[in-house]
Amino acid sequence: MKRSLIFHILAVVLIVALLLWRFGVFGDSAKLSEYPTRAIRVVVPYPAGGGSDTFTRIIERAISEDDLLPVPLAIQNLGGGSGTIGSREVVEAKPDGYTLLMHHNALLGTYVDGVADFGPDDYEKIALTGSMTMVIIVRGDSKFQNLQQLLEAAQANPRKVTFGANQGSQAYFTAKQLESQMDGAEFAMVSADGGADRYARLIGGHLDAGIFALSEYLDFVSPDGTPPSQNIRVLTVMSPERHEAIPEAETSKEQGYEVYMQNIYYWWAPKGTPQEILDKLADVLKKAMANETVISELNRLRINTEYLVGDEMLQRMDDTLAVMRAATTNSDQQAKIPDIPFFVIVITGLLFLGVIIQSILGKVPEEDTVAADDDSGTYPTHAKLAAICFVAVAIYVFILQLKILPWTLLSCIMIIVVGGLMSRWQPKRLLIVAEIALIVSLGTAFLFTEVLTNVILP
Amino acid sequence: MNEALALLFSPWGLAAIVIGTSLGVFVGAVPGLTGTMLIALVVPLTLGVDAGLSMTFLVSIYVGAVSGGMITATLLRMPGTPASIVTTLDGYPMARDGRPGRALGLGIMASFFGGLISWIFLATLSYPISKLATKLSYFAYFSLVLMALALISSIGGKSRIRSLFSGFLGILIAMPGLAPASGQPRFTFGSVEMNSGFEPLPVLIGLFAVSQILREIINLSRKGKPIEIGKDSVLLGFSDIKNNLVNMVRSSIVGTWIGILPGIGANIGSVTAYSIAKGMSKEKEKFGTGHEEGIVASESANNATIGGSMIPLLAMGIPGSIVEVVLLGALIQHKLQPGPRLFESSPDAVYTIIGAIFLANIAMAIIMLASMRTIAKLTRVPRPYLLPIILFFCVIGSFALAGRIFDVWVMLGFGLFGFILEKLKIPLAPLMIGFILGKIGEKALVQGLQASDGSWAPLFTDPMALLFFVVSLVTLFFPWIKPLFTRSQPAAS
Structure with a gap:
């Protein structure tokens, strides 16, 4: 009893502190009114650790060190498919300036070769920032x-x-x-x-x-x-x-x-991004490229520091495209690769048949039943409860996607509902569940906005 | 090396080890929560943290989680993790006979010992193996992956065909996305978000966390009968070490070897070592009745798989078990691409990881000895408090990975899918391994065919490729080959 009282007091103190933080009693939390008001996602279409990733992170560090933007740049590595996965993501992204692409000449290459059905014309170009x-x-x-x-x-x-x-x-x-x-x-x-x-x-x-x-x-x-x-x-x-x-x-x-x-690095934005956003970003990049650390880091990496916008940038792009187009007239034969997915589907299908036959013959293997047997006795199971909880979480994710409620509040409600369902709404337990819900949702918000800022939250 | 030591012995480094190991022991001890689950949930959240520190934290969780399972296995007869299933066989009877302290003491000693032996292998073998790995041709890589798939299907489950089906289902699930050869989209159903296929982490969180939570909710009313840790001493004498030395060394080596084999992890390691110990023991009949050798074999082997399975991970980027799948993702996120380059370009990261495993082993032994009573009580935290929080972190973790709600749906979808598969008695581990290895294998095959201009000949002319290929065929068809050799002694088993 005494112990639980201490728990409740601690919980309430923590919750009050977090609520005070959340509603801006500590320090400035003036709402940003003009672009950008939230983190800008920069897609790097290669795995972390590669040249493009390193380059982007050097620029990102300069932007955050020099406070060139009021919000962080969140770098997202979407590698694979010769860079087309990441770049396609940006083609389809909302042209609101919150999704950008840092990509080099490969974007032109996949377009010319027909690997991707989109190319430079499907983006707004922000700036050219260096070559290798x-x-x-x-x-x-x-x-x-x-x-x-x-x-x-x-x-x-x-x-x-x-x-x-x-x-x-x-x-x-x-x-x-x-x-x-x-x-x-x-x-x-x-x-x-x-x-x-x-x-x-x-x-x-x-x-x-x-x-x-x-x-x-x-x-x-x-x-x-x-x-x-x-x-x-x-x-x-x-x-x-x-x-x-x-x-x-x-x-x-x-x-x-x-x-x-x-190889030339360009910054791209989805088609239709407003000009003033593009100009603002180009200006930020210009300042970042002038940063001392950026210059020395790029020198170390033997990346030639360049900064071009407008027609000069487009000219460089056209030159590269011309060279690529000339090369494609060459005959192009690929080695014969079998249709791997076809074979995987066939084998999986055959094995599935095997599993069905095994089940029909009744040769289903026994489970590892060390955990639950005679000593624990029989107990009621709650399949319906599990289904309801699962649906509750799905609804939570769905509302999260609609973005009609702040995620901290929504998460808090989800934890209370799921925890409440599991404890059959016993008031004594519900109180603790509610305390946990508040601490966890507000605590997570605190942790990832104040301490670990690289994590993107809903 | 100095940088690694400085990091590990800095306040942050030590805190990461102690907190990581404690958390690991806790989730390991709570039935239904696993280290894989916790590590998968933590990885996306460590993105902004220093790479060495993140990896230190993650491997500490790993070491703790594999060890913590024995507490509940011994006291409640509910193995906290699959790795401790075999420990229940002797740990629980011994605890019931009034020697719970001794059972746990033996387990902790064996875990520590197993961890150290496999750590020696890890520290000495991973670099040479990574050097050797560059010599492997594309086709050798491909048949190495085949061998791993054959291994999980033959050792990893009760039914070969079900494991194999699960493995191939995993490969199938890895197919959507851009094809490695042409870069053209396939099986994306026109959806842009499918262009990168399914991300491993949401799939893993779904399969191993969400489906497990669903099972936990269904079994909400299950209770183990707790045994209080009595007055009998946890501390062991020198003679205990001496008496169990042979068993511990043998079981640790078995565990390390099972760990090195790609695709299979701690649970198989402990089962194998247990049966070998039983086979070689003079007191076979005592196994399963609270026999010390049983506990020692199981616990030293399951901890030994950690060091073993880190070797192919660091040296070749091939995950040795499910946890390594997550650690692989974490390494890549932190710009540490496993392989020979890792040892040359970021030796400090490697030393940090290897050093962290060593220190986490020590931390594990101390934490377990000092706090097993508390942990045994903590594991009885009511599920309605615990499960919603984990569900919340499943969602946050999947989202934080790339900031896409799509990944959250993938996670939920695979949660349901995994639950159904388990209901159909299809094991999940081969699916996850198949999912990861399928991608690696397909790429190796495509590269090999491109290099050989479409010819399959190198599969048979390259000795390593041929060796792995033959081993996989033998493993796969072993049950049908075996009778040919054992005909002379019928009904031997």
């Missing part, structure tokens, strides 16, 4: 010393020299462009996830060559003295001029092929 020098990498002990040798090998044994590039990626176009430089040269194009994956495949000898950003190469290359068989080497720099970071590496121009590749 690209290099072709081989393993340290590779027999290839320059582009000539690589292409000759691809000519002598078509589709035997493996080249890591996702279909529709810019690297893929560059590889195609290279093939077109020598008659009959054809690579075996192997899908590869990110730089880390391609690196592991190169080191293991499962890829003959791959395209990396210069920053990725510098990140992955092992220190001098590592045996060549366990290291990687630059075959060619895909620019007209050598790069100061790797002055010894030859350019494609020097090796006799005028094939260049540069």
Whole structure:
């Protein structure tokens, strides 16, 4: 009795404190009246840890450090499908300035190649914020010393020299462009996830060559003295001029092929986003690009700091598109891949038949019944209650989706209803359930708005 | 290394270990709550926290959760987690005979020991294995995944065909999204949100948290008969360690090995070690009646699977069990892509994880010894207080992952789906493993075929690929192959 009294007192004190916080008694909680009033979601269409993700996070840190926006940028990594999953998400997003995309040239590539049925024209462009020098990498002990040798090998044994590039990626176009430089040269194009994956495949000898950003190469290359068989080497720099970071590496121009590749970072917004929002964001990005830390970080990563908007930006985009379109005239044959989903469906179906037959024959396995047997005795079960609770949670999620009630209040109600249902509305228990509900919902709101701000709440 | 030590021994690091382990022991002890559930719910919420600290917290929960189950297994005859099912066989009879303290003491000693032995394997083997992993060709990866699927179907359940069906159902569920070869959408039914397929975490929370909660609500009136911890001593003497040493080492190695095998985890580890201990014991008949060897075998093996299953996770990015599925997601969220690169680019993260497992083991032993009476009482927190909160966190966790309400519906949907499957006596673990491995396997196959220009020959010419392929076929068809070898001694078992 005494103990429960202490619990109640503590609970009430906590609830009062949280309510005071919630309704803005502590400090300023002036409502923001103009855009942006809530967190802006920035979709990065690649897994966390890749080049695009690192780049976006550098900018995000500068924006939050310099207070360039009154709200946080919440970075969301939606990787997969050569970047189309994340970018498609933004095409379909509401053009209200709360969903943005940070994506590079691959967006153009998947459009030109037909992998995606949407392209640059389906977005508003905010700004261009940097570009990357690209290099072709081989393993340290590779027999290839320059582009000539690589292409000759691809000519002598078509589709035997493996080249890591996702279909529709810019690297893929560059590889195609290279093939077109020598008659009959054809690579075996192997899908590869990110730089880390391609690196592991190169080191293991499962890829003959791959395209990396210069920053990725510098990140992955092992220190001098590592045996060549366990290291990687630059075959060619895909620019007209050598790069100061790797002055010894030859350019494609020097090796006799005028094939260049540069990856450019752009910021995109859904089509129809108001111009003043775009301008505001472009201005924020401009200031972020001038931030000292951003400049030094980008230098470290060998990303060229650039900032372009308007026609100058569009010109760069058109140039890239022209190069890609030229490369697609090349014949394009993919290796024959079986219809994997078909086989999975067939096998699953057959196994399902097996399960049915097993059930009919009565050979259903026994459950692990250690937990519930004679000692616990028989007890009533509550299937209906479980169903009602499940429906209650579903209704909760549905109202959450409609956004007609604040989620803290809604969550509180849900916990009380579900807890009440389970305790059969006994008043004594209901009181505790209500206290728990208030503490949990308000406490979660407090935790994720004051302490861990990266978490997006409904 | 220094950075890792500095983090682990900082106040935050120590707090993460102590709180994580305590939480883990608690959810492990409460029947119906599992470490997988808690870790899956915590991962989305650690996004903004330092990577090393998050991983320290998560692995501490893991260590605690695998260990905590024995408290209720021994005192209530209700295993807190599946990993402790076998512990009930001897732990409960021993507790009923008036020696609950000794039963728990033995269990804690065995858990600690098992954790340490497998930790030694983890600390010494993961880097060399990661180096070896780069040598695996695309087809070798593919047949490695096949082998894992064959293993879960043959060891992971009572009925081979049901486990296999569940595994393939998992692969099928992994199919929607953009196809790895062409990048074109498939099975998305025109829905944009389906382009990224089902996210693993909502699926996992649904299958392992929501469906479990539904079962808990149905069994709301179930009560175990509690045994109070009496006056008998929890503390053990040196002779106890000496007497059980062989058993502990053997069971720990079995547990570690089961852990390394992809796809199967702590519960299989403890069952296997228990049956081996029984088979090798001089007092076979005493097993199941409160025999010390039984408790020791089960508890050292289930803790040993932790170190074991972290090895393929860190070295190759292949989850060793369901918990590793979540940890894999957590690592990637924190920009730590498992594989050989991880050891070179973020050695401190690796040291932190490995160090945290070591410290969590120590913390686990101390926390369990100091607080098992309290924990035994706490596990009787009325369900109406506990379950709604967990449901709330299921919703928040799924949403926070990417800020999409779609994921919340996926979570609820799979909750119901998992519940129905369990009703049909189809195990859920193979489904989850199939779901994760299906993606990895398909990609490896596609890459392999692209590299070989559509030829399947490397599957048979690459020795590693062939080895894994043969092992998977043998595992899969073992029940039909076995009679060919054992014909000479009929009715042996």
